[in-house]
Amino acid sequence: MEVTHLLAPNxxxxxxxGTNTWILDSDGDVVIVDPGEIIDSHxxxxxxxxxxxxxxxVLVTHTHVDHAPLANPLAxxxxxxxxxxxxxxxxxxxxxxxxxxxxxxxxxxLTVLHTPGHADDHLCFVVGTEMFTGDHIMGGSTVMIQDxxxxxxxxERMRDIVLTRLFPGHGPxxxxxxxxxxxxxxxxxxxxxxxxxxxxxGRGTVGDIVQLVYxxxxxELHPLAAFSVGAHVRKLVDDGKVEFSETExxxxxxxxxxxx
Numbered sequence: 001m002e003v004t005h006l007l008a009p010n011x012x013x014x015x016x017x018g019t020n021t022w023i024l025d026s027d028g029d030v031v032i033v034d035p036g037e038i039i040d041s042h043x044x045x046x047x048x049x050x051x052x053x054x055x056x057x058v059l060v061t062h063t064h065v066d067h068a069p070l071a072n073p074l075a076x077x078x079x080x081x082x083x084x085x086x087x088x089x090x091x092x093x094x095x096x097x098x099x100x101x102x103x104x105x106x107x108x109x110l111t112v113l114h115t116p117g118h119a120d121d122h123l124c125f126v127v128g129t130e131m132f133t134g135d136h137i138m139g140g141s142t143v144m145i146q147d148x149x150x151x152x153x154x155x156e157r158m159r160d161i162v163l164t165r166l167f168p169g170h171g172p173x174x175x176x177x178x179x180x181x182x183x184x185x186x187x188x189x190x191x192x193x194x195x196x197x198x199x200x201x202g203r204g205t206v207g208d209i210v211q212l213v214y215x216x217x218x219x220e221l222h223p224l225a226a227f228s229v230g231a232h233v234r235k236l237v238d239d240g241k242v243e244f245s246e247t248e249x250x251x252x253x254x255x256x257x258x259x260x
Contacts, residue, residue, distance in 0.1 A: 001026050001108050001127055003167065006045055008036035010066060013221075016141065016170045019066045022132055023049055026106025032058045033125060033132050034169055035070035038090075043074055055080050056105045057095070061134025061169060062122040063088020085114065085121040097123070117151025118143050129164040137180060139171025142187060144227060148235040155185050188232075195232045199242060199257050206230055207251040226250050 001024060008019040019036040023046070030053045036042060058075040060068040060083070069090035075082040081094035083103070097103070099114040103125075113124045118135045125132040135143055136154065145151050158181050166174035174180050191213070198209045206229050214225040230250050236242040245254040 001106075001130075003130075004049060005167075005173075006042070006049060008042045008066075009039060010037050014144070014224075015066050016138075018170070020167070020169055020171075021046060022167050024105070024108075024110075024127065025053065026108040028053050029106035030055045031103065031105050031110065032074070033167075034059070034061055034067045034134065035074050037066055038069045038073065043070055043077075046074065047077070050078075057081050057083045057103060059103075059110075059123075059125065060084040060091060060093075061124065061132065061136075062119040063091045064119060064135070065089055067134065067169060085123050088121060113154075115154040117145055117147055117154055119146055126161070129162050130167065131158075131161070131163055131165075131177070132167045134169040137166055137168055137174070137184060139166075139168045139174055141171060142184065144224065145231040148188065148231040149238045151231075152185070152188060152235070155181055155188075159185075191228075192232055192236070195229060196236065196241065196257075199255055204254060204256070205251070206233065206253045206255065209233075209255070210251075223251075 004023040006021040007017060008021055011018045019034060021035050022033040024031045030050055035046060035058060055078045057080050058071045060071050068088060071082040071091055083095045083097055084093040085098055097112045101112040103110040108127050111126045113126060115122050115124045115136045122134060122136055124134060124136055163177040166177045194213045195209055198212045203209045203212055206226050209229050210222050210225045217225060233242060233244050233255055237244050242258055243256040247253050
C-alpha cells in the first residue's frame with residue numbers, strides 16, 4: 001500500500017499545522033481519509049493527486065468541522081460514497097460503518113474500529129499494521145477529550161493491536177506507536193492524579209482546578225483546559241470518586257470529593 005499525505009491549509013490553535021488528508025493506494029484503487037474543511041484549493045489538490053486512479057470511497061474519522069465537511073462534495077464529484085459512522089455537522093454519510101466493518105480496495109482491506117472518546121462518532125482505520133487515527137492520537141500533542149472513560153478504554157485496547165505506524169489527523173506520522181500509546185495513557189493518569197490532588201486541596205470548581213493544575217498555561221488556553229478538566233471530572237464520577245454539579249458555564253461546575 002502506498003500512502004500520500006496532503007496537508008489542508010487550515011492551521012490554527014486546535015488544528016496545529018492543519019488537517020492531514022491521507023490518500024491510500026492499493027494496485028491503483030484509492031480511498032481518501034479526512035478531506036477536511038470545504039476549501040476549494042485543497043479539493044483541487046486531492047483530485048489532482050488522485051489523477052486517473054480509481055477512487056472507491058471518501059472516509060472520515062469523525063464529523064468535526066476540520067475533518068468532514070469536504071467529504072460529501074468531494075465524494076459527489078468523484079461519484080463514490082462518503083463513508084463515516086453517523087451524520088454530523090456538514091456531513092451525511094452515504095455509507096455508515098462501525099466496529100468490525102471492512103472496506104476492500106485493491107488487494108488491501110481496511111478494518112474499522114469505533115473509538116469514542118474524542119468524539120462519540122470517532123473511527124480509526126487499520127490496514128495491516130498501520131492505523132489512521134484521526135484525532136484519537138495526534139502527532140506531537142495530546143487530544144481534547146469528550147468522554148475520558150471511553151477514551152481510556154480505547155487506548156488500552158490499542159495496546160493489544162500489533163502496530164508499526166500511525167497516521168494521525170494532525171501532526172507528523174508516528175513511527176513508535178506503542179510508546180506513544182503508553183505515553184498517552186500515562187499522561188491521562190498523571191493528570192487525573194493532579195486533578196484529584198487539587199480537589200483534595202479544596203479546589204471546588206472546574207475553574208479553581210484549572211487555575212491550579214494549569215497554572216503554567218496561558219489564560220487564553222484555560223477554556224480548553226476547562227474542557228479537559230470536565231472530562232476528567234466526569235470520569236472520576238464514573239469511578240465513584242467525586243460528585244459533580246455541572247453548570248451551564250463549565251468553568252463554574254462544582255466538584256465534591258466522595259469520602260469513604
